[in-house]
Amino acid sequence: MQGERLHHKEAAEYIGVTENTLNVWRCEKRYPIPYIKVGSKVFYWKRDLDAFLESRTVRDGV
Template identity: 55%
Template structure:
C-alpha cells in the first residue's frame, strides 16, 4: 500500500509557488476546493491533490 506524500502548509505553498499565508486564507474562507488534512493543530496537503489543483487550473488556448 502506497502512502500519499503529505506536505505541510509551508511545503505545499512552495510547491504551488505561493506564500503559506495564502493557503491559510484559502482554507479559512473556502476560496478554492483544495482538500487538506488536519491532525490536531497541524495541516497537511496531499501532493496528488496539489497536482490535481494545478492541472484543473491549466488554461489551454490555441
C-alpha cells in the same frame, strides 16, 4: 502509503504561493483543495495539489 503528504509550508511552496495565501484560501474555502488537519497542523496530499494545479491550467485553442 497513499502518497506524499506535505506540511502546509511545503504545500504553499509546491504550488507557488505564500503560506498566508494558502491559509486564507483554506479558511475562506476559496478553492476546494482537500487538506488533513491533525490538531493544529495542516497537511496536503501532493496528488491533491497536482489536481488543483491541473484544474487551473489554461490551454488556449483547446
